[in-house]
Amino acid sequence: MNVTFDDKQPIFQQVAEIIEDDILNGTFRVDEQILSMAQLSQMLQINPATVVKGIGLLVNEGILYKKRGLGMFVAADAKLIIQNKRKDRFYKELLSNLLIEADKLGLTTEDIFHMIKQLRGE
Incomplete structure (x- = not known):
């Protein structure tokens, strides 16, 4: 490893x-x-x-x-404990920071959804 x-x-x-x-x-x-x-x-x-x-x-x-x-x-x-802990951290840290940056850039919720769909190849 x-x-x-x-x-x-x-x-x-x-x-x-x-x-x-x-x-x-x-x-x-x-x-x-x-x-x-x-x-x-x-x-x-x-x-x-x-x-x-x-x-x-x-x-x-x-x-x-x-x-x-x-x-x-x-x-x-x-597994459930880890998933819940990480979902909470994802929400509080990553999404919060993402939205702060999106606001600075003038991105809408739809813009963000579109970017996520592009990354996922949807």
Whole structure:
């Protein structure tokens, strides 16, 4: 796995998002064990403490759960939790910023819909 971290957010948050992406795309399924912290640390070439912090976020959000002595596993509602969290962030951050920029450019809602349809090839 070749991952490039950016400076826009802490690495531990990016680690959590990488695991979330793997859950969303089906790499990890419900009640399936994810890679160990040591494996993730080695694969991502980062400090194990950073991985622990990223996984801790996911545990706190109910996305992962720990089986004592076995490791971390994907929770039953993980995919739904991630989708809801990301939809909320999409709405609050991306769409809000898009509309602010659209207003600056004088774009109408119809203009935006047209651009989206063009990008989707509709």
